[in-house]
Amino acid sequence: MDPSTVCLSVFVALISMVAMFRIYKMNSFRIRVVGYRSQTMCHACHAITARAEANCQHCGKPLRAV
16 A cells, blocks of 8 residues: 555544544534423523423513413
8 A cells, every 4th residue: 555545544633533523512502402492581680490390480470372
């Protein structure tokens, strides 16, 4: 095998691994961001409240449906 072919193959393999690692990191970040969607903000007092709640945990006012 020609040394230039070996170098090119190694270079392509390294670039592929870097690309796969970046895609993995983007997907793991996306999964963490989805977890924050379980919260909403009360429109009356601007407190952060769980989306599953019907009323604000701080002031007791009903939350609007998004």
